[in-house]
Amino acid sequence: MNQRITLKLNGETRSVDVEPSDILIDVLREKLGVKSPKIGCEKGDCGTCTILLDGKTVRSCLILAIEVDGHEITTVEGLNREGLTPLQRSLLEHGSFQCGFCAPGVVLSATELLEKNPQPTEEEAKEAIAGNLCRCTGYEPIIKAIVGVGQKAGGRV
């Protein structure tokens, strides 16, 4: 019953055999070896499994692997081929994470926001990561880092 799917994963074309019932997060982690999306709740509440599917954030625990046949997926591993992104640098600068388990999901949600809206307000930053639960930081240093990217970019213009 296996079916072969082909997708663009972090810029590279990959093919993999999946069962129709395979969840995307499991295929990414177990069959394609991409470990940054994490398993936190398996029902779309926590956001640790967030990926970019054709540039939009998706909970990879909520979709089947066969649905991404022919599509493009980006995880944190695919973001910084050319070095850290301005967002990642800002997160480092602001000491944004503690345990770090939510970080891959947060980075992708914030990346999506900054693509659409390069200079977000604090409120917009909060809204963008509202689906990514963090139990450690109280979110403050993450929000500051996201807003900081826009402020820095704005200053340069």
Add this chain to the structure above:
Amino acid sequence: MTQLNFVGESSKRIDLLAKVTGAATYVDDLDFGGDLLYAEIVESPYAHALIKSINTAAAEKVPGVVRVVTGKDFPYRFGLYMQDRFSFPTDRVRFVGEQVAAVVARDAKTAKRAAKLVKVVYEELEPVLDLTEALKDNAVLVHPDLGNYTRCPWFFPQAGTNIAHWRKTRKGNIEQGFKEADLVFEDTYTVPRYTHCAIEPHVIVGLYDLAGRLTLWSASQSPYTQRNVIAQALAPLGLSHKDIRVVTPYVGGGFGGKAGVSMEIIGAALAMMVKSHPVKVRWTRAQEFYNTYQRQGVVARIKLGVKKDGTITAIEHSLHWDAGGYVEYGANVVNAVGLSATGPYRIPNVKIDSVCVYTNLPPSGPYRGFGYSEFHFGLESHMTRVAQKLGMDPVEFRKKNAIREGDTLAYGAKMNPSGLHEAIDRVAAEIGWGKKEVSKDPDKVLGKGFACFWKAPAMPPNAASAAFMKFNEDGSLNISVSGMEIGQGFLTVMAQIAAEILTVPVEKIRVELPDTDRNAYEWQTVGSHVTWGCGNAVKAAALELRGKMFDVVRRALGFDEQTLYLEDEKVKCRARPAFELPLRDFVINGIQTPHGNFIGGPILGSGMFMPEFTSALSDPETSQGGHPNVHYTVGAAAVTLEIDRKTGKMRVRKAVLAVDAGKAINPELVRSQVVGGVVQGLATALYEDIRYSRKGKLLNANFTDYKIPTAMDVPDEIVPVIIEVPQPDGPFGARGVAEHTMIPAAAMVANAVEDAIGLRMKSLPITAEKVALESSGISYDDVKGATVGFCFMGSADTYKFHAKGAAKK
């Protein structure tokens, strides 16, 4: 004090690059190849039942199933402070969701399917789900064998009852104390259960190889304690400590939930049963809620006596804890509170009864704050109410009674240096205490609430830390310790301490994550003690390295060691200002003499620390005579809360928290503990609302129904204030701060609610729904439906605290 170059700096976290790039590896990210097996747990649907039979035949026949394990295969008991918990229970289940059997299969789907085929026949017993019932004469017993359990010497279980432990603390003369009071005020407060909600679920992979070696890859705060507890449990199988190895990569949050051993025993048990195959047990989010540890619920009655001038004369504090089906760790929470439930105040006459009661809810255990958040809710609510009755300002009242260095604690030892008075003043100033604020929106009211806090690590008196340290060829440094980076910034702080002694910059130091085969010993990363305890060990190891380097220089060059010092990664000499020897030039290869030979060799060393002054031995009737706590960290906090009159919805406009860090090794990390801890604490007041059915089933074991804060729910502003009154035995004066920052949160919210709308909430949580109902005259208890937040179903005001019958034994 000499000038510090690394300690006191906000060095960047050394683990953060790995975390923002996705490179950080957690247990579930490790690869074990094609032979990895997966486990699915068969769980008890009953809170209390006898296991009559388990039939595994149908499950075993499913293709792909490797083994089905039950209590018959693996009947061993385990526990940290009392061995009352079972890897798999043999005759009786004690909470809904308890593991009864496990199916190990080639893939997770097969394991899941086969687990449904395991047939367990139960005989339902009356569950113990109410504290009043649990403490009655002839109560149904959760542990009929309680008297036979191995336990630590400072627990006092009462065989034939549901009392697992009773900590009694008596100081002065309580009757006399209340006689001297002009005002005696008494009331009861309740706090339900809570869960940790670390975003990473528990996971363990076990491999018992053909050479008889058991390796466990575990998401744990406690690698060495896991090895020890599991070694004790597996001793009947002939395994000893050297045969067991625990490896802990990055951990995705702990908050106490990953301390000790909870579900990890299953990973160890299954590995033993499927020799030579690695087997993974990963908890679902639901299991994360009900089968690790929970924070205990408590009913607490406080009687406080005060003089007209505000001097406290006496406190009687009785706490009955809903400790769940197993208390191997949780009874120590009860113990810690029994020693410290005076709060940070000088009180001459004290009577504390902290009673650990077995019930048929999930096991209790450590949760950030270790019981202190729970008792501070009542105590700090009570402090404000007593001040009001005296006509005194609540902040003045606290300050008048605030504890000072040298004061006699409830158990007779002396208080350590403390910046509580400064903390109170700075928080009051920052929150604008005494200045009433008015919202521009007529539907919204603003209130302010204040609370103090204290907490000591609750550790056995021989809880030790150790460190190994070695130089590399380029003068960089590796430190191997077994404290755990659970997000608090432990690795960075250890690097800063070593950097300060050795002048090697933090960027050139790697601090390794624990592996019990290689890294030095650490009891556990709990109690906010590792900055202090492990920091002392790292400092000792760094001093040993420095001594060895100076010795090499003396032997090779003939310099007097007393004239040598380190600066900028070089050995320098006071007697020869021109001399400088870079560390990288000799820390591996030694120093060459004119004869061509080399003196020295790889510089490495170790350090250890144990609080040798502590003792848990004391009179069980009074707790006098011992020195159970190493020191207390104190502080104060306040909040400005906005309440919508119509909906009850609350928004934290500003929160301030001051904590006495002794010395903030890394001020930015201290501030991040304040911000994160305040948000976690506020959530216990405003959002998290656990619900059990009347049959003991947890109803909201997920993030949809059990609400933890999102980025939209955080305060408008959180102001951390660092106080630094040095701890004489801490590294550079440091003491722990991490748990403490959530302790005052619930009480300060309750006090602010009353300040805003005149409503006194005596039970947690204080959700918008509750505030809206109660402030329109509807009792929440009347409308909340047939659910409970812990084992308490009566009315707090009529709860009887002295279960004499149960106490007789």
